[in-house]
Amino acid sequence: VRWEDGELVGTKRLHDSTLKEGNSYGLTAIKPLWLRKFKTKTGRANLLKAPWELFADYWEFMKPKDDELWVTTGRINEFWQSGFDDQKRRPYLKNRWPDNWLEIHPDDAKARGIENGDRVKVWSDNIPVEVGGYTKSAQDTKVRGVMPLYSSTTQEEPDNLEGLFGDDHGLETVRNRKTGSGFQEEPDVLVDMFANTAVSDSSDLPEALADDETDQVMGDIGTAVGLKWKDIAPMTFTEMRKNGYIEMDSASFEAVAMVTDSVKKGVAFTYFNLPGAKGSTNSLAGRVLDPISQRPRYKLARGKVKKIGVSEYKDSFTQMTFKPRNIS
Numbered sequence: 001v002r003w004e005d006g007e008l009v010g011t012k013r014l015h016d017s018t019l020k021e022g023n024s025y026g027l028t029a030i031k032p033l034w035l036r037k038f039k040t041k042t043g044r045a046n047l048l049k050a051p052w053e054l055f056a057d058y059w060e061f062m063k064p065k066d067d068e069l070w071v072t073t074g075r076i077n078e079f080w081q082s083g084f085d086d087q088k089r090r091p092y093l094k095n096r097w098p099d100n101w102l103e104i105h106p107d108d109a110k111a112r113g114i115e116n117g118d119r120v121k122v123w124s125d126n127i128p129v130e131v132g133g134y135t136k137s138a139q140d141t142k143v144r145g146v147m148p149l150y151s152s153t154t155q156e157e158p159d160n161l162e163g164l165f166g167d168d169h170g171l172e173t174v175r176n177r178k179t180g181s182g183f184q185e186e187p188d189v190l191v192d193m194f195a196n197t198a199v200s201d202s203s204d205l206p207e208a209l210a211d212d213e214t215d216q217v218m219g220d221i222g223t224a225v226g227l228k229w230k231d232i233a234p235m236t237f238t239e240m241r242k243n244g245y246i247e248m249d250s251a252s253f254e255a256v257a258m259v260t261d262s263v264k265k266g267v268a269f270t271y272f273n274l275p276g277a278k279g280s281t282n283s284l285a286g287r288v289l290d291p292i293s294q295r296p297r298y299k300l301a302r303g304k305v306k307k308i309g310v311s312e313y314k315d316s317f318t319q320m321t322f323k324p325r326n327i328s
Contacts, residue, residue: 002019004020005020014034014035015037016035016036017037017043019036048292053236054235054236054292057236058236058237058286058288061128062128062286062300062301062302065302067112067304068124068302069104069267069268069302069303069305070267070268070301071281071284071302072268072301073271073272073281073282073285073298073299073301075272076271078093078096079093079097095319096318097274097320099255099256099311099320100253100256100271100274100281101256101257101270102120102255102257102258102268102269102270102305103260103262103263103268103269103270104120104305105260105265106260108266108268108305109259112305112306113307114259115259116257116258116259117256117310117311117313117314117320118256118257118307118310119254119255119257119310120255120256120305120308121252121254121306122252122253122254122268122270122303122304122305123250123252123284123304124250124251124252124301124302124303125248125250126250127250127283127286128237128246128247128248128286129246129248129249129287129288130240130245130246130287130289131245131246131247132244132245139234142231142235143235143239143240143243144235145235145290145292146227146235146291146292232291236291237288246288249287251280251284252279252303253270253278253279254278255270255281256311258320258322260322282298284301284302284303285297285298285299285300285301286301
């Protein structure tokens with residue numbers, strides 16, 4: 001939400017060149033250029049088509065074998081973020097979903113002798129985990145992916161907050177910096193508004209830096225277009241495994257089976273972070289970084305599923321069920 005022409009205005013989308021600037025307050029400075037432009041020379045997004053060869057071998061390794069299923073994780077609207085917060089804090093949610101679940105297609109359930117309400121175990125003994133690659137050696141540098149390969153790994157990012165306060169990090173300093181009028185470079189228009197005083201006109205605000213030559217956000221941006229295969233090969237799963245950057249791990253979790261054709265055959269779905277699941281559901285995913293973004297591919301997991309018993313919710317229509325809440 002931005003302050004624009006005397007009104008609070010929502011931001012429909014980021015990276016919109018038509019957005020007007022507004023004042024920013026508090027310790028975290030809002031850089032309007034972050035809202036209006038991407039960090040590229042043109043200010044527009046660069047959508048690059050990555051070579052499938054970067055991912056093909058990892059895909060082949062991770063796809064289900066024999067009687068394994070894809071095991072993907074996600075969320076539900078009732079506790080969207082973390083079950084460690086909502087499920088623990090809200091009794092009606094804990095009563096509705098007292099345990100974790102595994103949505104499984106009817107054909108996959110039948111093949112394993114699983115019915116609604118059965119307690120199941122999901123596990124894998126062949127989970128790849130990326131290790132090493134953290135030194136400044138030439139070999140380690142090559143496996144870090146496209147982005148770190150073409151950026152300065154030795155340049156330390158300045159700490160803007162530390163620079164603001166200098167050596168004195170005391171609470172009084174923070175309080176004075178944030179609220180003391182002697183330190184405030186721009187008028188607090190919201191405070192002025194509620195105090196029935198004059199509101200600063202948005203026309204007095206500094207103009208956005210439009211010139212790419214002087215645009216601080218756009219400065220020092222390089223590109224990684226036109227890579228040769230010799231640069232890409234060390235980042236592939238096959239080469240990393242061959243060179244000792246991949247180790248294997250095992251993990252498991254338990255859940256209550258929910259048989260439904262809302263998931264595809266060969267795919268099982270479970271919540272990503274629910275307490276009391278007797279194991280972390282995301283731990284089945286391979287911990288091998290994406291070569292382009294250097295982000296974990298934490299949704300790519302597979303495992304075996306078997307019935308280990310019958311849960312106390314097997315005949316319930318109020319707990320661990322898709323039925324509406326008004327059914328008692």
